[in-house]
Amino acid sequence: MRGGLTSTFNVQITIEDGTSDERSYVVTIDDITDLVQAQRSTAWADVARRIAHEIKNPLTPIQLSAERIRRRYGKVITEDREVFDQCVETIVRQVGDIGRMVDDFEQRLSETPLYGHFDSRLLGQAFGNIIKNASEAIEAVTGEDDYHGHILLKAYQDKDQLIVEVIDNGKGLPGDNRQRLLEPYMTTREKGTGLGLAIVRKIVEDHGGHMELHDAPADFYNGRGAMIRMVFPATSPDAVVKADNNTTEELQA
Ligand SMILES: Nc1ncnc2c1ncn2[C@@H]1O[C@H](COP(=O)(O)OP(=O)(O)OP(=O)(O)O)[C@@H](O)[C@H]1O
Ligand SMILES: [Mg+2]
Incomplete structure (x- = not known):
């Protein structure tokens, strides 16, 4: 327990060969809390789907x-x-x-795994910013009796690209100069800093990808709202496995 939260660790001890009275040990301690949590969420998401x-x-x-x-x-x-x-x-x-x-509660995520090189912390930050924007765009819709907000997440592969889309039925993006919303300090919200999308753009571009700002598709709650698309280069599954092994080896070394 740390700060009221339970963490899960994976501890490995390897004995290095040496003379009998002088042995060294390599101890690796991995915090796998996030991994275990992610596996649990995936299992739940699967049941829900x-x-x-x-x-x-x-x-x-x-x-x-x-x-x-x-x-x-x-x-x-x-x-x-x-x-x-x-x-x-x-x-x-x-x-x-x-x-x-x-x-x-149905996310439309690809049935087959999508492979790429990602920094999960940065991507989490990027997705968080986009989803925050979507929920703010939904909150900005007022004076409609029968209105319910919806956010749809999609992730799929198209040839050598991985595509992640966040679609909402909120107030929608402005018609003009949309691309400028990706620049720092561009905001239409009273309390906004306008840094959200600029940060997302930096993260996506650092991953070799790009962003597109669209209207929500016509079949999504009458085509109102926004669709933020993030496009990343896909990697072959082999390359990902190799990279993982390298990292593990490096860490263990
Ligand atoms: N899903 C969306 N629907 C409608 N407008 C959006 C959406 N996402 C972004 N925008 C527009 O883009 C602008 C810039 O977004 P950005 O995230 O960069 O800043 P912000 O949300 O205003 O402020 P902050 O992210 O700092 O809270 C927003 O002010 C809003 O006008
Ligand atoms: Mg924002």
């Missing part, structure tokens, strides 16, 4: 059947017609709500 998928599967047939009942039997029902209409309407509406709710 499977459940979401299983819940969504029957929704379309339920919706289509309800609509079919309405079309087919709506004409012939004369008694209690209002009740009939109301019930069908409720089924269709609630099924739609379930679908949207399930979408809310």
Whole structure:
């Protein structure tokens, strides 16, 4: 326990060969708290994705059947017609709500692993800034009764590029001079420093990548909001494994 938090360590002790009365030991202590936490989160995310998928599967047939009942039997029902209409309407509406709710916690991440050379601390900082911006853009939407904020994360490979997209249905990016938002001190928020995107850009470019600022795609909650895309060079899985081994060797040496 350190500062109220439990940390997990991996300790390895190797005995160096030497004369019998003079032995040296190499002790390596690795803090693997983040790794263990990441594995746990991945496992949970995986379960959530499977459940979401299983819940969504029957929704379309339920919706289509309800609509079919309405079309087919709506004409012939004369008694209690209002009740009939109301019930069908409720089924269709609630099924739609379930679908949207399930979408809310469904990140669309690539099924196959994406390989690249990354500094996880810096990337975490970059993603954090982008997601903070997205949530602020959602908070900036006011005076709409039926509004719900949504943020969608996507990560996938396209040829030799790894693409990460953060899409929100917030107030949207300004029409003009978008690229300038990537410069330091460009802000439209009263309490903003305007450093967020400039830092993200630096991190992405230091990883050999680039950034693009787009409107959210038309099929994402009627195309309102922003889509921030980060494009990184992909690495072959072999290269990543080799690099890992090198680092381990260097560390152990
Ligand atoms: N998802 C988004 N939707 C709408 N506008 C955005 C979005 N992300 C960034 N912006 C615009 O880009 C500007 C610059 O963003 P940046 O993160 O650099 O600074 P900031 O968010 O204003 O301040 P800070 O990050 O220091 O809190 C924002 O003020 C906002 O106008
Ligand atoms: Mg910001």
